[in-house]
Amino acid sequence: MAKLKLALYWAGACGGCDVAVLDIHEKILDVAALADIVFWPIALDFKYHHVEAMQDKSIDVCLFNGMVRSSEQEHIAKLLRAKSKTMVSFGSCACFGGIPALANFTTRGEIMQRAYIEAPSNENPGKTLPQTRTKVAEGELELPELYESVFTLAQVVDVEYFVPGCPPTADLILKVVDALATNKLPPVGAVIAADKTLCDECPRKKNEKSISKIVRSHQIIPESERCLLEQGMICCGPATRGGCGALCIKVNMPCRGCFGPTAGVLDQGAKLVSSIASIYQANNDDEVARMVEEIVDPAGTFYRFGAADSILRTKQLQKH
Amino acid sequence: MMKKVTIDPITRLEGHGKIEIFLNDEGNVENAYLQIPELRGFEKFCEGRPVEEMPRIVPRICGV
Numbered sequence: 001m002a003k004l005k006l007a008l009y010w011a012g013a014c015g016g017c018d019v020a021v022l023d024i025h026e027k028i029l030d031v032a033a034l035a036d037i038v039f040w041p042i043a044l045d046f047k048y049h050h051v052e053a054m055q056d057k058s059i060d061v062c063l064f065n066g067m068v069r070s071s072e073q074e075h076i077a078k079l080l081r082a083k084s085k086t087m088v089s090f091g092s093c094a095c096f097g098g099i100p101a102l103a104n105f106t107t108r109g110e111i112m113q114r115a116y117i118e119a120p121s122n123e124n125p126g127k128t129l130p131q132t133r134t135k136v137a138e139g140e141l142e143l144p145e146l147y148e149s150v151f152t153l154a155q156v157v158d159v160e161y162f163v164p165g166c167p168p169t170a171d172l173i174l175k176v177v178d179a180l181a182t183n184k185l186p187p188v189g190a191v192i193a194a195d196k197t198l199c200d201e202c203p204r205k206k207n208e209k210s211i212s213k214i215v216r217s218h219q220i221i222p223e224s225e226r227c228l229l230e231q232g233m234i235c236c237g238p239a240t241r242g243g244c245g246a247l248c249i250k251v252n253m254p255c256r257g258c259f260g261p262t263a264g265v266l267d268q269g270a271k272l273v274s275s276i277a278s279i280y281q282a283n284n285d286d287e288v289a290r291m292v293e294e295i296v297d298p299a300g301t302f303y304r305f306g307a308a309d310s311i312l313r314t315k316q317l318q319k320h
Numbered sequence: 321m322m323k324k325v326t327i328d329p330i331t332r333l334e335g336h337g338k339i340e341i342f343l344n345d346e347g348n349v350e351n352a353y354l355q356i357p358e359l360r361g362f363e364k365f366c367e368g369r370p371v372e373e374m375p376r377i378v379p380r381i382c383g384v
Contacts, residue, residue, distance in 0.1 A: 012360055015334045016383020041331045042384070048328055072357050099380040102365040111361035119363050130359070138322050138342035138350055144357045167383065218372045256376060300369045304377075 004060040004180060006035035007051070008090075009080055010042065011073040012100050012150065013066030017091035018042040020167035021063070024174055034181050035060070039080075051079055059084040061180060063163075065091040067100050067308060068151040072144035081157040086185075088176070092166040092258045094153040096268075097308025099166070101150040104307040104314035105299050108148045149314035150307070162191045166258035166305060169244055193243030197262055198255050201242040206230065212281045214294035217253070228254045229279070234301055238275035239268050256304045267311045269302035322350060334384035 010018055018040070022028060038059060039046045062084035068074050081087055092098040103111060112129050116122060134141045153159055163172055172192055179185050179192075186192070194201060206227040215232040222228055228235040228249065235254035241262045248255055261268035276295075282288045295301065303310055323343040330337040336358040344350040362381055366374065 010336075012358065014380045014383035016380065019384055041329050042334070043332060045331045047331075069360070070357065099377055100360040102369075102377070103361040106361065106364050111359065111364040114364040114367070115359060115361060136351070136353070139324060141340055141353055141355065143355060146359055166380070216370060216372055253376075296370050297368070297373070300373065 004035040005038050005058060006031070007039040007059045007062040007080060007084065008037065008042075009039065009062065009064050009066075009076060011064065011066030011077065011094070011153075012069045013091070013093050013098075015042060016167045017063075017065035017093075020091075020165075020170070021173060024170045024177070027170075027174060027177070030181070031177055034177065048076070048079075051076075051083060054083050056082050057085050061086045061088060063088045063090040063176075064153055065094050065167075067093040067097050068153060068156050069100070069103075069147050069149070070144040071147070074147075074151075074156050075144075077153060077157050086160045087153075087157065089153045089159045089162045091168055092164055092260065092305045095162050095164050095309070096260045096306040097150045097152055098258075098305050101306070101308035102300060102304070104150050104312075107315055108146055112146075152308050155308070160188050161186070162189075164191060164193050164241060164259040165244060168192075169247070171245065172243060191241065191260075191263070193241050193259055195263065196242055198237040198240045198242040198244065198246060198249070198259065202227070202237055202246050202249055204228065204249065209279050210281055211279055214276075214280070214291065216296065222252050224252055228252075229276075234276065234295065236268075236272055236302075236304070239265065239271035256301075258305045260306055260309065268306045269299075269310055269312070272302045273298075323347075334382055 037044060039051055062080045064080060064087060068077055089095045093100055116124060116129050117127050130143050132143055132145050163176060165172060175192055204227045205225055208230050211230060211232050213232050214234060217233060222231050222233060233254045236257035237255045239261060240255050240257045241259040244259055257268060261271060265271050280291050282291050325341040327339040330339060336356060338355045338357055339352060341352045342350045366377060
């Protein structure tokens with residue numbers, strides 16, 4: 001069998017997904033035996049013009065990580081889509097917007113103002129902001145346009161498969177490699193992770209299903225065997241897809257939802273609000289108000305990784 | 321108009337970058353610009369979030 005042609009790309013991302021691919025350790029040799037890598041900015045020196053010169057559909061699989069928030073990221077997403085037979089939305093940013101989609105609760109203008117003008121580490125007396133075109137003595141410089149909102153990969157191009165996680169675990173990446181090696185690909189649209197929620201695979205004991213106070217992680221040292229939610233910590237397990245191996249739970253930290261919602265759930269955050277509300281013992285308006293008070297950052301907790309993919313999506317849904 | 325050499329993207333490092341090199345009539349480098357075509361806005365969207373959650377948000381500035 002001819003070797004597969006594999007591309008990996010990072011759009012609005014931190015590089016953790018790329019490193020996760022290397023975290024499969026010696027199995028990376030299996031990937032090398034299976035595929036020739038034709039584009040991977042973190043590791044290999046291919047340029048955009050190399051990709052542009054490729055024939056359409058000449059890349060077998062593209063693992064695309066990162067969210068889409070600029071004209072460049074959208075252009076590369078569309079370019080790689082055209083060149084690839086199979087497009088994989090790789091990691092929480094590409095799948096749901098990820099941590100960068102927390103920016104959807106603010107605006108491009110507010111971000112620019114903070115990052116380039118107000119931040120205490122800046123020295124910018126002219127209040128210069130990045131421009132898409134800048135005239136310099138030698139000619140003109142161009143920067144991509146930064147969009148008003150963060151988009152998921154599937155919101156800008158068609159995607160065949162989704163591999164969630166911040167970052168995807170080595171086990172899941174190996175699942176993808178195995179599926180490619182044996183040519184046993186799941187149905188289009190499949191999410192390569194568990195089908196059930198994290199609660200379903202969580203090793204902790206669940207008893208009461210009722211809480212009367214929500215606590216923050218610095219306020220208690222949680223018991224290591226008992227459900228974190230029952231101990232009053234907000235845990236996103238009830239509304240989050242499993243398949244991560246309960247990594248955070250095993251180190252006594254509640255889930256923050258990086259695997260996104262399970263199938264059929266329209267909005268992970270709303271599902272989580274519903275889960276918490278159903279177990280919180282509030283019998284009158286004052287107690288309901290207390291619960292609301294105790295949840296200090298609902299948007300950033302319930303939509304930690306999923307703002308771009310939620311019903312809320314963004315403060316202002318527009319590119320320009 | 322000077323000749324322009326564009327290196328895009330710069331590779332084998334963490335992050336995104338583009339280099340524009342302008343050549344003069346002799347073909348020598350007149351000037352070069354490094355551009356960072358990305359902004360996510362951690363400076364802004366971390367504001368107002370619980371301090372105890374920061375260790376789970378800011379590692380995503382750079383995961384390499």
